[in-house]
Amino acid sequence: MKCGGSTLAALPASFFEDMCQLQEEGIVTVIVHGGGPAISETLGKLGIESGFVNGLRVTNEAVLDVVEMVLSGQINKEIVRRIQLTGAAALGLSGVDGHLIEAKPVANSDEVGLVGDVTKVNAELIQGIVNMGYIPVIAPVGLGEDGGQRYNINADTAAGAVASHLGVEQMVVVTDVPGIMKTVDGEKQVLPVVSVAEIEEMIANGDIYGGMIPKVRAAIACIQGKVQEVVIVNGAEPNVLSKVLKGTGIGTRIVR
Numbered sequence: 001m002k003c004g005g006s007t008l009a010a011l012p013a014s015f016f017e018d019m020c021q022l023q024e025e026g027i028v029t030v031i032v033h034g035g036g037p038a039i040s041e042t043l044g045k046l047g048i049e050s051g052f053v054n055g056l057r058v059t060n061e062a063v064l065d066v067v068e069m070v071l072s073g074q075i076n077k078e079i080v081r082r083i084q085l086t087g088a089a090a091l092g093l094s095g096v097d098g099h100l101i102e103a104k105p106v107a108n109s110d111e112v113g114l115v116g117d118v119t120k121v122n123a124e125l126i127q128g129i130v131n132m133g134y135i136p137v138i139a140p141v142g143l144g145e146d147g148g149q150r151y152n153i154n155a156d157t158a159a160g161a162v163a164s165h166l167g168v169e170q171m172v173v174v175t176d177v178p179g180i181m182k183t184v185d186g187e188k189q190v191l192p193v194v195s196v197a198e199i200e201e202m203i204a205n206g207d208i209y210g211g212m213i214p215k216v217r218a219a220i221a222c223i224q225g226k227v228q229e230v231v232i233v234n235g236a237e238p239n240v241l242s243k244v245l246k247g248t249g250i251g252t253r254i255v256r
């Protein structure tokens with residue numbers, strides 16, 4: 001599951017209770033989370049300037065210090081605490097811990113700086129944490145191959161890579177909108193299912209823009225592998241996880 005920074009504050013208790021219930025039924029959740037708004041807020045308080053290029057935060061060492069502090073500290077531990085309040089066990093870590101996420105500079109690193117693309121995921125470590133009965137909660141900070149360099153990784157990209165490497169059936173992307181929306185006859189509608197070809201068209205004509213672009217790109221990358229579908233849902237919806245797993249037609253399903 002990818003849990004977006006846009007929706008974290010709005011997640012109801014039922015979101016975490018569902019996760020606990022699903023774990024009892026043998027359906028394990030692995031969480032990769034974002035925290036973009038909280039990073040921007042702390043950067044602002046500290047007077048550190050940063051911008052975005054095509055949805056990726058321009059990242060230097062000073063920005064990366066804040067990204068790591070906010071994601072691996074504040075946000076990661078907040079999610080761990082909320083899961084634990086349901087009685088379930090959770091273990092928080094970032095891509096740095098146990099070389100969980102290995103990364104290399106993105107193609108446009110001359111523009112965005114220390115932003116990484118995932119090259120490797122330590123799936124055995126995630127599996128081991130799951131086998132011990134913990135829900136892994138992963139912050140998207142990665143390490144270079146030599147282990148010396150940190151990278152800021154977009155959380156959608158990191159979640160897609162984790163889903164692919166784990167070979168899971170489904171990735172759920174939890175955000176602040178009820179799915180991929182399109183204006184039809186002047187009215188905004190949620191599309192129940194979209195294909196890869198339709199997504200490319202929607203990006204080209206501007207129907208999909210901004211923060212939705214890395215989500216659909218990550219979805220496309222992972223459903224070309226073992227993952228069969230990616231579902232985009234609104235985290236504020238009560239019991240959204242059990243609704244997704246019961247196939248109640250909630251959100252947008254992205255299929256091949």
Ligand SMILES: Nc1ncnc2c1ncn2[C@@H]1O[C@H](COP(=O)(O)OP(=O)(O)O)[C@@H](O)[C@H]1O
Pocket residue numbers: 003004005006007034035036174175176177179180181182207208209210211212213
């Ligand atoms: N076609 C679309 N349907 C729904 N949301 C869209 C679409 N295109 C762009 N968006 C935007 O994507 C946002 C979600 O991305 P983002 O703000 O990065 O959230 P997160 O923090 O969950 O990753 C929505 O709030 C919306 O403004």
Ligand SMILES: CC(=O)N[C@@H](CCC(=O)OP(=O)(O)O)C(=O)O
Pocket residue numbers: 003004005006033034035036037039055056057067115116140152153154155156
């Ligand atoms: C490279 C890059 O842009 N990294 C993101 C990581 C957090 C993230 O992706 O959070 P959301 O899912 O809430 O957007 C950032 O610095 O904001």
